[in-house]
Amino acid sequence: xxxxxxxxxxxxxxxTELRTLTEKLSQIPARVNDxxxxxxxxxxxxxxxxxxxIDHKKHYKLSEVELKSAEEKVAGYSVQLYSAKTNEQYxxxxxxxxxxxxxxxxxxxxxIVLMEETExxxxxxxENEKQSADLDVETTRKVEMLESETKELEAAIAERKQQRETxxxxxxxxxxxxxxxxxxxxxxxxxxxVRKERCSGCLSPIPAQRIxxxxxxxxLYLCEACGRILIVAQE
Numbered sequence: 001x002x003x004x005x006x007x008x009x010x011x012x013x014x015x016t017e018l019r020t021l022t023e024k025l026s027q028i029p030a031r032v033n034d035x036x037x038x039x040x041x042x043x044x045x046x047x048x049x050x051x052x053x054i055d056h057k058k059h060y061k062l063s064e065v066e067l068k069s070a071e072e073k074v075a076g077y078s079v080q081l082y083s084a085k086t087n088e089q090y091x092x093x094x095x096x097x098x099x100x101x102x103x104x105x106x107x108x109x110x111x112i113v114l115m116e117e118t119e120x121x122x123x124x125x126x127e128n129e130k131q132s133a134d135l136d137v138e139t140t141r142k143v144e145m146l147e148s149e150t151k152e153l154e155a156a157i158a159e160r161k162q163q164r165e166t167x168x169x170x171x172x173x174x175x176x177x178x179x180x181x182x183x184x185x186x187x188x189x190x191x192x193x194v195r196k197e198r199c200s201g202c203l204s205p206i207p208a209q210r211i212x213x214x215x216x217x218x219x220l221y222l223c224e225a226c227g228r229i230l231i232v233a234q235e
Contacts, residue, residue: 002217005231007171008179012191014164018157019188025153028146035146039132039139046128049121056118063111070104175220182228192228202226 077097084090168176183190192201194214199206204225206214214221214230221230 001219004172004175005217007167008175008191008229009193009231011164011167011171011179012183012189014160014167015183015188018160018164021153021157021160025150025157028150028153032143032146035139035142039135042128042132042135046125046132049125049128053118053121053125056114056121060111060114060118063107063114067104067107067111070100070107073100074104178220179229182222186226186228190229191231192223192226193231199223199226199228199230201228206230 074097077093077100081090081093081097084093171179179190186201189201192199194200194206194211197206197208197211198204201223202225204223206223210221210224210230213219215232217232222228223230
């Protein structure tokens with residue numbers, strides 16, 4: 001019977017390792033996805049900055065056309081100003097000239113802003129190009145590491161599963177059924193050790209008499225508090 005409990009403890013350790021390894025393996029796709037999303041975000045930001053530069057340059061060219069038109073109108077109204085025959089015409093031409101000058105000033109201000117923003121975007125593109133290139137290299141390196149880790153985890157899981165099959169083959173069927181029932185109801189932990197007069201599963205105190213009984217390992221004993229299978233602490 002003692003050997004059966006030792007095998008049961010080995011099975012519990014294998015199942016715990018399998019659970020940990022499987023959880024790590026399941027997290028890898030999300031980690032790879034996060035790395036690729038980060039790299040894609042930098043590239044998207046870079047593409048947007050390039051698009052913004054094109055738009056700014058287009059608006060700058062349109063502003064140049066508007067500026068030239070305003071300047072031509074100022075020149076034209078200035079010529080007409082001296083040919084005005086009445087005071088009303090003179091005032092009207094002055095008003096038009098002032099209006100075009102205000103428009104011209106507004107266009108020039110807009111062109112300055114566009115030029116400054118374009119320069120800032122140019123700097124951003126250069127920074128993002130380097131950052132994107134560096135991140136691509138780092139992403140590739142980390143993805144390769146995760147792919148290697150995936151293979152290692154898969155190999156470890158396969159090995160543990162084989163060990164599990166060998167172990168359960170040597171455990172009495174009734175004891176194995178009890179183990180599987182308890183494991184299913186206790187979050188994967190069916191076997192608890194008695195340490196410092198307490199159940200390692202729920203930390204409830206174990207009576208001295210029960211500890212002596214468990215210590216003999218000649219019978220199946222459960223923790224009265226959590227229902228886990230009790231075994232002697234493994235050193």
